[in-house]
Amino acid sequence: MSNNQMTSSETEPTDDQSAPTPGTDTLTDSTDAGARTITDRTLLEARDLSVYYGDDRALDSVDIEVPEKQVTAVIGPSGCGKSTFLRCINRMNDLVDTARVDGELLFDGKNVYDDDVDPVALRRKIGMVFQSPNPFPKSIRDNVAYGLKVQDKDDNVDEKVHTALERAALLEEVEDQLDSSGLDLSGGQQQRLCIARAIAPDPDVILMDEPASALDPVATSKIEDLIEDLAEEYTVVIVTHNMQQAARISDKTAVFLTGGELVEFDDTSKIFENPEHDRVEDYITGKFG
Numbered sequence: 001m002s003n004n005q006m007t008s009s010e011t012e013p014t015d016d017q018s019a020p021t022p023g024t025d026t027l028t029d030s031t032d033a034g035a036r037t038i039t040d041r042t043l044l045e046a047r048d049l050s051v052y053y054g055d056d057r058a059l060d061s062v063d064i065e066v067p068e069k070q071v072t073a074v075i076g077p078s079g080c081g082k083s084t085f086l087r088c089i090n091r092m093n094d095l096v097d098t099a100r101v102d103g104e105l106l107f108d109g110k111n112v113y114d115d116d117v118d119p120v121a122l123r124r125k126i127g128m129v130f131q132s133p134n135p136f137p138k139s140i141r142d143n144v145a146y147g148l149k150v151q152d153k154d155d156n157v158d159e160k161v162h163t164a165l166e167r168a169a170l171l172e173e174v175e176d177q178l179d180s181s182g183l184d185l186s187g188g189q190q191q192r193l194c195i196a197r198a199i200a201p202d203p204d205v206i207l208m209d210e211p212a213s214a215l216d217p218v219a220t221s222k223i224e225d226l227i228e229d230l231a232e233e234y235t236v237v238i239v240t241h242n243m244q245q246a247a248r249i250s251d252k253t254a255v256f257l258t259g260g261e262l263v264e265f266d267d268t269s270k271i272f273e274n275p276e277h278d279r280v281e282d283y284i285t286g287k288f289g
């Protein structure tokens, strides 16, 4: 397997980048999910970011600053570049032969497209959860431990597996069956297992590409609750087709429209209640898309 073919859930513990920058505003958000401290420190920043597949442009000069330890939703009509943007963040687009990236994507101030950045190391810090649950054909324990073991971080594996399953709100349901196959779980449980696998090595960022779209309403609700909780520890960027979901769980919302243009990015309440752009309002109110 080449470096670039490793999955993004193969992540490892990283330096602590979670300390707020002195002088940043600190707000207290009292949501149903409980009080959590929100800083406006930027962790991810795109500057004039464009992506092409061959000659076709999928992202058009995107500028955005994604704050740490918040949930940022990425919404927009089909084909507007949401997944392309998400996959730029941890260089998953490197895996597409025809893809070309212009501009910068800064992660904690460092351009991830600099020559000296190892995409595999990057993906350890920026984990990813996909649309369809994709556990390995291994036991529940081995699924979660996988990311730790492949990085030789196998001290205290059981404790780390336990913690990750707990953080992924799955522990209670599987505590007595850690040696059973991950494939025997329900779809919703499988997706939480994949989330546990992604967070076991304690990355800084979790990217989620429509993580609940294959799930029933009850499983979706559990994932939504979990995502809100995850933002206490991680920066979450989630692509969703479901505008109600974006409104429910995100702090910030980025609206992409046709042509890969980021039309508006703001607090989720502002986007859904009083957007600046008519095109965003038309999209939000279902006039197109």
Ligand SMILES: Nc1ncnc2c1ncn2[C@@H]1O[C@H](COP(=O)(O)OP(=O)(O)OP(=O)(O)O)[C@@H](O)[C@H]1O
Binding pocket: 053, 057, 058, 076, 077, 078, 079, 080, 081, 082, 083, 084, 085, 096, 098
């Ligand atoms: N691997 C690829 N090769 C060529 N073109 C691609 C590839 N992936 C995406 N595209 C094109 O880039 C554009 C943006 O696609 P992308 O999947 O990022 O959009 P999206 O907003 O996530 O769409 P959807 O909501 O339907 O998943 C589309 O025109 C798509 O056809």
